[in-house]
Amino acid sequence: MSSFFDTKIDYLRGVGPQKAVLFNKELSIFTYGELIQHYPFRYEDRTQFFKIKDINEDLEHVQVVAKIRSIETIGEGNRKRLVAHIFDETGEMELTWFKGIQWVTKKLIIGVPFVFFGKPNKYGRKFSIAHPEMEPVTAVQEEKSFFQPVYPTTEKLRAKFLDSKGISKIMEGLVQVAYPQIQETMPEDILQRFSLISKKEAVKQIHFPDNPEILKRARFRLKFEEFFFVQLRLLKLKLTRTEKSKGQILNQTELLTKFYKEHLPFQLTEAQKRVVREAFADMKSGKQMNRLIQGDVGSGKTMVAFICILIAISSGAQACLMAPTEILANQHHEGLKEYAGLMGLNIALLTGSTKKSARKVIHETLLSGELHIIIGTHALLEDVVQFKNLGLAIVDEQHRFGVAQRAKLWAKNEQFIPHVLVMTATPIPRTLAMTLYGDLDISVIDEMPAGRKPIQTVHRYDKDRLKVFGFMRKQIQMGRQIYVVYPLIEESATLDLKNLMDGFESISRAFPEYPVSIVNGNMKPADKDFEMQRFVKGETKIMVATTVIEVGVNVPNASVMVVENAERFGLSQLHQLRGRVGRGADQSYCILMTKYELSKDSRVRLETMVRTNNGFEIADVDLKLRGPGDLMGTQQSGLADLLIADLSKDAPILTMARDAAQLLLQDDPDLSLPNHAMVLRQIKNQKKHAINWSRIS
Ligand code: ADP
Ligand code: MG
Numbered sequence: 001m002s003s004f005f006d007t008k009i010d011y012l013r014g015v016g017p018q019k020a021v022l023f024n025k026e027l028s029i030f031t032y033g034e035l036i037q038h039y040p041f042r043y044e045d046r047t048q049f050f051k052i053k054d055i056n057e058d059l060e061h062v063q064v065v066a067k068i069r070s071i072e073t074i075g076e077g078n079r080k081r082l083v084a085h086i087f088d089e090t091g092e093m094e095l096t097w098f099k100g101i102q103w104v105t106k107k108l109i110i111g112v113p114f115v116f117f118g119k120p121n122k123y124g125r126k127f128s129i130a131h132p133e134m135e136p137v138t139a140v141q142e143e144k145s146f147f148q149p150v151y152p153t154t155e156k157l158r159a160k161f162l163d164s165k166g167i168s169k170i171m172e173g174l175v176q177v178a179y180p181q182i183q184e185t186m187p188e189d190i191l192q193r194f195s196l197i198s199k200k201e202a203v204k205q206i207h208f209p210d211n212p213e214i215l216k217r218a219r220f221r222l223k224f225e226e227f228f229f230v231q232l233r234l235l236k237l238k239l240t241r242t243e244k245s246k247g248q249i250l251n252q253t254e255l256l257t258k259f260y261k262e263h264l265p266f267q268l269t270e271a272q273k274r275v276v277r278e279a280f281a282d283m284k285s286g287k288q289m290n291r292l293i294q295g296d297v298g299s300g301k302t303m304v305a306f307i308c309i310l311i312a313i314s315s316g317a318q319a320c321l322m323a324p325t326e327i328l329a330n331q332h333h334e335g336l337k338e339y340a341g342l343m344g345l346n347i348a349l350l351t352g353s354t355k356k357s358a359r360k361v362i363h364e365t366l367l368s369g370e371l372h373i374i375i376g377t378h379a380l381l382e383d384v385v386q387f388k389n390l391g392l393a394i395v396d397e398q399h400r401f402g403v404a405q406r407a408k409l410w411a412k413n414e415q416f417i418p419h420v421l422v423m424t425a426t427p428i429p430r431t432l433a434m435t436l437y438g439d440l441d442i443s444v445i446d447e448m449p450a451g452r453k454p455i456q457t458v459h460r461y462d463k464d465r466l467k468v469f470g471f472m473r474k475q476i477q478m479g480r481q482i483y484v485v486y487p488l489i490e491e492s493a494t495l496d497l498k499n500l501m502d503g504f505e506s507i508s509r510a511f512p513e514y515p516v517s518i519v520n521g522n523m524k525p526a527d528k529d530f531e532m533q534r535f536v537k538g539e540t541k542i543m544v545a546t547t548v549i550e551v552g553v554n555v556p557n558a559s560v561m562v563v564e565n566a567e568r569f570g571l572s573q574l575h576q577l578r579g580r581v582g583r584g585a586d587q588s589y590c591i592l593m594t595k596y597e598l599s600k601d602s603r604v605r606l607e608t609m610v611r612t613n614n615g616f617e618i619a620d621v622d623l624k625l626r627g628p629g630d631l632m633g634t635q636q637s638g639l640a641d642l643l644i645a646d647l648s649k650d651a652p653i654l655t656m657a658r659d660a661a662q663l664l665l666q667d668d669p670d671l672s673l674p675n676h677a678m679v680l681r682q683i684k685n686q687k688k689h690a691i692n693w694s695r696i697s
Contacts, residue, residue, distance in 0.1 A: 004181045005033030014170040019160060026154045036178055038167070039206055039222075039644050040149030043215070044117075052091035055120050055127050062129075063117045064088060065137060068110045073101065084108055086116065093120075094128040113137045147209050175207050185682045186225060187675055190660050196221045206644075220653065223645035227657035229682060230435065230642075235661050236683075239669060242287050248391050248416040251284035252314035255343060259310055263342045271295075271447035272304050278443045279308050279421060283315075283392070289419035292437050294427055295445030296615035297579025298452070301423045302332065304445070305394050306339055308421060313345060313372050317391020320374045322381075322409070324397050326351045326525050327532060331554055332396070333375040340373055350376035350385070353525050381408045393418045397425060425579065426572055427615035432623065432647055435654065446616075454613050455582040457590040459566075459606045468591055469510050472560060476514060476541045480586060481558040485577055487568040488521060488546035496546070497522065503564060504544045514541040521546055547573070556584035566592035567602040571622040574609050601625055623648040 008031060010020040023029040029038060050062045066086040073082050082097040082104060095116060097104050118132035151167040162170075182200040190196070197205075197214075202221040209215035268276070275293055282289035295301045309319040321336075323329040333349040340347040348362050348371055365371035369388030374380065393409045410417045422440065433442055460468055472482055484507060486500040497520065504518045517531045517540040535543045536555055543558070561581045566574065574592070582588035592606055608621045645653065664676070671680040 004178070005031060005036070007032045009035050012170065013173040014166075019162060022157055022160055022162065026157050027152070032174060032178060035171070036174055036203060036207075037643055038151060038171075040151050042150050043147035043209070044150055046117075046148050049115075052088050052093050052127070054090070055093070057120065057122050059120055061118060062120050063115060064093075065113055065115055066093075067113050068108055070110070071105065071108055086114075093126055094123075095132050095134075096128055096130045098130070107134070147212065147215065149207055171207050175204055179204055183678070185678055186228065187664070187679060190228075190664065194224065194656060194660060196224060199225070219644065222643075223650050223653050224657050224660075226642050226645040227435075227650070227654045228661055231654075231658045231661040232664065232679070233683060234435065235658075235665055239665060241290070245288035245417050247283070247286055247288035247419055248315075248317060248389075248413075249284055249286050250312050250315040250317060250391055250419065252316070253311060255310040255314040255345075256307060259307075259339070259343060263339065266449065268303065269300065269445070269447045269449055271445045272300055275304050275443040275445055276307050278441075279304070280311060282441070283308070283311055283419050288417050289421065290440045291420070291443055292422045292424065292433070292440040293443045293445065294424055294433065296427055296448070297425045297576060298448065298583055299425075299445040300449055301396075301425070301445060302335060305396075305421065305423060306336055308392060308394070309336075309373055310343070312392040312419075315391065317389050318366070318369065318372055318374070318387050319392040319394065320376070320380055320387075320390060320409075320412075321394040321396065322376060322378070324377070326353065326377055327528065328396065329375055329377045330529065335554070336373065336375065345372045346370060347373040347375065350374055350379050351525075352377060352379055354379065385412070387412055389413065390418045391416075392421065394421045394423065396423045425576065425615075427619045428623070432651070435647070435658075451585065452582060453585075453587050455561075455578055455588045455590050457578065457592065457610045457613075459592045459594065459610055461596050462593060463596070465593070468562065468593070471589075471591075472542070472562070473511065475560050475589075476511075479557070480560060481535065481538065481540075481555060482542045482560040482562065483558055483577075483580060484542060484544045484562045484564065486544070486546050486564045489568070499565075500544065500546055507542060507544060511542060516540060516542045516544060519543065519545040547577070554583055555580075557586075559584065559586045559588040561588075561590045562593060563591070564593050565595075566606065567594045567598050569605075571605045571608060571618055571625065574605065575615055575618045578609070578613075 008020070009015050009023060009029065010017050012032070012035070015023070020030075023035070027038065029035050044061060044063075046063060048063060050059075050064050052064060052066065055062050055064075064086075066088045069085045069087050069092070071082065071084045073080060075081055080098075080101065082101045084095040086093055086095060113136075114134050115137055116129060116132040116134050118129035120127045120129055122128075149164070149168055149171070151164045151171070153163055153167060157163070157167075179200060182203055184191075184199050186196065186199070191198070196202075197217050199221070201214075202218040205214050205218035206222060209218065275295075279289065279291055279293075282291055293301055293304060295304075305321060309321070312319045321332055323332055329349060329351050333347070337347055346365070348358075348365070350359065350362050354362070362371065362374065363384055363386070366374060366385065366387050374385075379385070390413045393412070395409070409420065412418060422437075475482060484503065486496065486503055488496045488500070500518075500520055504516065508516050515534075517535045519528050519531045523531075531540075531543075534540045535558075538557060559581050561578055563569065563574065563577055569577070578590040581590065590609070592609060594602070594606065598606070604621065604625060608618060612618060647654070664671075664679070667673070668676055671683075
C-alpha cells in the first residue's frame with residue numbers, strides 16, 4: 001500500500017490522539033490502512049420491522065416499533081435493574097437495563113412510539129431485550145442506508161462512544177478520503193476470469209453497501225484476494241524449494257521385495273499401497289520429498305513408514321523416526337524392532353532417558369553407518385546426533401513439532417536434505433490441508449484395515465456410573481482391558497489431578513478384584529513406562545490416566561475407552577482418544593461421561609462422536625465449531641491473519657483462489673512481468689506487515 005495508508009489515525013476526523021490510543025490498544029489499529037480493513041462482521045437490515053408476536057428466540061436481532069406502557073426499577077444495589085414494559089398492536093414485551101439506569105429513565109417517554117433494536121431472549125413467556133438501542137420513530141425514518149454495518153468493538157471503546165455506530169461515522173469519513181487512493185492489487189486477467197469487482201469498489205461497498213447484491217460481490221472479491229495472496233506465497237515457497245533442494249535418489253527395493261515376500265504380516269490396504277507409491281515416486285525423483293501423510297488413528301501409518309524406511313536402506317541411506325513423546329517413541333521402537341530384526345537391520349531407540357553409555361554407542365554407530373534405523377524423541381535433534389547418510393526423516397504426529405524443528409532435521413545431511421515424511425492422525429479437510437501445509441505434498445490413507453469393527457460410542461451422564469461400572473466388569477470378565485481417561489489442563493492442573501486421584505480411588509474400590517494402573521503427566525518417565533508396560537502385558541485390567549495416553553499407544557486387547565468429563569475435551573482430542581481402542585478383533589466401545597448440564601457446543605461435540613467414526617467428518621464439525629484459528633499450524637501459515645475470509649465456510653473460494661495463484665505462477669514463476677508488478681509489491685508488503693505484527697505482539 002502507498003504511504004497514504006500508513007498515515008496514523010491520530011488526526012483522522014472523529015478520532016483524535018486519545019481515541020487513537022484506544023484503537024491501538026483495543027484493536028491493534030494504528031494506521032488508515034488498518035482501520036479501513038476493520039470490516040463490518042455483519043449488517044443490520046434496518047428496513048425490516050418485527051411485530052412483537054412474530055419474535056422468536058432464533059432471531060439474532062429484532063427491530064420493533066412499540067410504545068412504553070410502564071417503567072419500574074427492580075432489586076437493590078448491584079442487582080438493580082430497570083424494566084420497561086412495551087407493546088404494539090400484537091403483543092407485549094420487556095426491555096431491561098442493568099447500567100445507566102438514570103440516563104435511560106430520562107430518555108424513556110411513556111406513550112410515545114420508539115424503535116427498539118436488540119437481541120431477544122425469552123424469560124418465562126415474555127420476550128425481553130437487554131440494553132436495546134432505541135430512537136424516537138422520526139429519526140429512524142430518515143435513515144437512508146439499506147444495510148447498516150456492524151463493526152467489532154470492545155467495552156472500552158464503547159465507553160468512549162466508539163460503539164459500532166461511532167466507528168461507522170469515522171469510517172464514513174475515512175472511506176471518502178481513501179477511495180481515490182485505493183489501488184488495484186490483482187492482475188486484470190484474474191479480475192476478469194473470476195468476475196471480481198475492483199479493489200476500490202469492494203472496499204467502499206463492504207463498509208457501505210448500496211444493495212445486498214453488490215455487498216456479496218464485495219465480500220467475494222476481498223475473500224478471494226486474501227486467499228489468493230496466502231496461496232501465492234505458499235506455492236511460491238514450494239516452487240523455490242523444489243527448484244533448490246535436490247534429493248538423494250532412493251530407488252532401490254531389494255529389502256522391500258524380501259519383506260513383502262517373507263514377512264509382511266497382513267495385506268496392505270489399497271490406501272496404504274497408494275501412499276507408498278506416492279512416497280516412492282518422490283524418493284526416487286531426484287527432488288527432495290516433503291510429504292504429509294494424513295490418516296485416521298489406526299489406519300496403519302506405521303507400516304507405510306516402515307516400508308519407506310526399507311526403500312531408504314536398500315538405497316544405502318539411513319532413516320530416523322521422531323515421535324513427540326517417550327512412550328510413543330518406545331512403542332514405535334518395540335513395534336519396528338521385530339520387523340527390523342527379521343530383516344537383519346540394526347535399530348535403536350534414543351530418548352531423554354537413554355543411558356550415557358548407550359547414547360555414545362548410538363552416536364558412533366549412526367556416524368559409521370552401522371546403525372540403520374534410529375527411533376526417538378526430540379533427543380534426535382541434538383547436534384551431537386550425526387549420521388553417515390540420513391536419507392529419510394519421518395516425523396510422527398506432526399502437530400507437536402514446529403516448522404523450526406523440522407528444519408533442524410534437514411540439517412542432518414550436508415550433501416542432500418533428507419526426504420521428509422510427516423505423519424499426522426489429525427484429519428483436516430483437504431482444502432484446509434492444502435493451505436496449512438501448502439508447502440508439503442499430501443497423501444491420505446482414507447481406508448481402514450479390513451475386519452475392523454466400528455467402535456460403538458455412547459454418551460452417559462454421571463448418574464449412570466453404576467451401570468457403566470457394571471458394563472466395565474462384564475468386559476473385563478470377557479478378558480478385555482479398559483482405559484479411563486481424565487482431562488488435564490494446565491490452568492486447572494491441581495484440581496484435575498485431584499479429580500484423577502479420586503477417580504482412581506473410586507475405581508479401585510469398585511473393582512477390588514482387579515489390579516488398576518494409573519499414569520499421569522507428573523510421574524517420572526520410568527514410572528510411567530513401568531505402569532504402561534504392566535497394562536500392555538495385561539497384568540492390570542484398567543488404566544486410569546490423563547491424556548498422556550492420547551498419542552499412539554497400541555494395546556489391541558483394550559476394547560473400552562471411558563472418557564470422564566468428556567465435555568471438556570475438544571472433538572479431535574476425543575477422536576484421538578477413541579482411536580486407542582478398536583485395534584483388535586473384538587467389538588470396542590467408547591463411553592463419554594459428562595455432567596447433566598452441557599453447553600450447546602458440548603452437545604454437538606458429543607452427538608458427533610456418537611454419530612460417526614469418520615475422522616474427516618469429525619474434523620469438519622470441529623472446524624465449524626472452533627473456527628480455524630485454533631487449528632494447529634494456522635499460525636505459521638499466515639491463515640490466522642485472515643481478516644474476512646473464513647476457512648470453514650469459504651472453501652470454494654479458497655479453491656478458486658488457489659487455482660488463480662497456480663495459473664499466475666505457471667505464466668510467470670518469478671512474477672517479473674510488468675503487469676504482475678502489483679502482485680509482487682503486495683507480497684512484499686505482506687512480508688513487511690508480518691514482521692511488524694510479530695514486533696508488536
Ligand atoms: P496409526 O495410523 O494410528 O499409526 P498403526 O500404524 O499403529 O496406526 O496401525 C494400527 C494397527 O493396525 C497396528 O496394530 C497395525 O499392525 C495394524 N495394521 C496396519 N496396517 C494393516 C493392514 N493393512 N491390515 C491389518 N492390520 C493392519
Ligand atoms: Mg501411529
